[in-house]
Amino acid sequence: MGPVQKSQTTSPRYDRGLARAHFLRVAKQKRPRRRKVKAAIKHQLGYVRQNLKAIDALIGCGARLSELKRHWWQKLLACSELERQQGLLLASQTNSIPDRLVNLVQTHIRPMVRGKARAAVEFGAKISVSVQNGFPFLHRISWNPYNEGEDLIAQAEKYKLDTGSYPERICADRIYITAKNRHFCTRNGIRLSGKRLGRPPKDPDVTTAHKHQLRSDQARRNEVEGVFGSGKRKYSLDLIMARLPAGAESSISMAFVVMCAEKVLRLLRLFFVLLFGWIYSFFMAWSAIRAPEGICKPCF
Structure with a gap:
């Protein structure tokens, strides 16, 4: 982001460690109940909304999103869209939504x-x-x-x-x-x-x-x-x-x-093997015909 006004003296609050602990508490369970999964998603949405509000507060203090690098700008947009989609899923009691995001980097994956x-x-x-x-x-x-x-x-x-x-x-x-x-x-x-x-x-x-x-x-x-x-x-x-x-x-x-x-390479290999076998058989038959009588030829 760009420069912030001097009135913003405290850093934004973020509970990354607490959010990670809440996530692992449910993710490590083999088959968590639907109620627990829904409560965990609600907790994570709360943390995301808290961070998005902190970003809005920074913008209000003079920060400029144009200073962000491209990949950070795309991730910020993906986080905002993800928060909107998951909020709609929780409110509407459904399991599907058009163009659902599952990855912050590869937003085209469904x-x-x-x-x-x-x-x-x-x-x-x-x-x-x-x-x-x-x-x-x-x-x-x-x-x-x-x-x-x-x-x-x-x-x-x-x-x-x-x-x-x-x-x-x-x-x-x-x-x-x-x-x-x-x-x-x-x-x-x-x-x-x-x-x-x-x-x-x-x-x-x-x-x-x-x-x-x-x-x-x-x-x-x-x-x-x-x-x-x-x-x-x-x-x-x-x-x-x-x-x-x-x-x-x-x-x-x-x-x-x-x-x-x-x-194609396997077919060409088979063709040349058959061609070589046919030429070799023809050569051996021709040698047997041209060989003088009384001379034994080896059998292959």
Whole structure:
């Protein structure tokens, strides 16, 4: 901040140690009750409001926020917005609010409820990926939660734009199998994996064949899950160090570029191995034909 008038002789009060003690008292509990969590949030909001009022008092004494560095100015705005959001959540007795802040530095990150046993809520970018002939393609990166089922039609249209025709079949997750997507796939001659609507057929042979087809489609769809697993384990998709959204999106995109490059490298390696094997076999057969009779050739 800028210079303050001489009448401001005492430093602003802040209870950082007390706020930390109140936070740890609840954070160290394995499963605190909802009432305790709400009371802890109320205490922390009180400390934040106290500090914001102290800043307002300093501004009234002549301090200038224009003297702050950029990152401190952004954090101050984030703290003010965080106090407003949490106050609304406490007053309205709800658990969600648009554009909820979870990080003072990365203000673009939003909480995404997944419902998993290990992590009910996850944070980070949400991506939409498809696999075509073994190559993973990144279609969408979003920092806000959205319904993945909305991407199926756009990805099918992108496939038609690249290849000239719609795919023969789409092996998708259950969330993609909506009435709108079913109608789109039926209209364009695409077989969408998933259970049929209505009652099951009475013919047991048809039911058995459909179950085998579902099992085969599920096995093909697991390739996408493998892309996510290998991307997190080998290509650092679970360790994005960039703080800005543009840098994080570039890191994610480069990971998929490297995946496709290594896939091409493996195919080239296989091609040259097969080519060398064919040339070696042809050379050995030609040597056996040209060899004079009575000379034994070694067998490989």
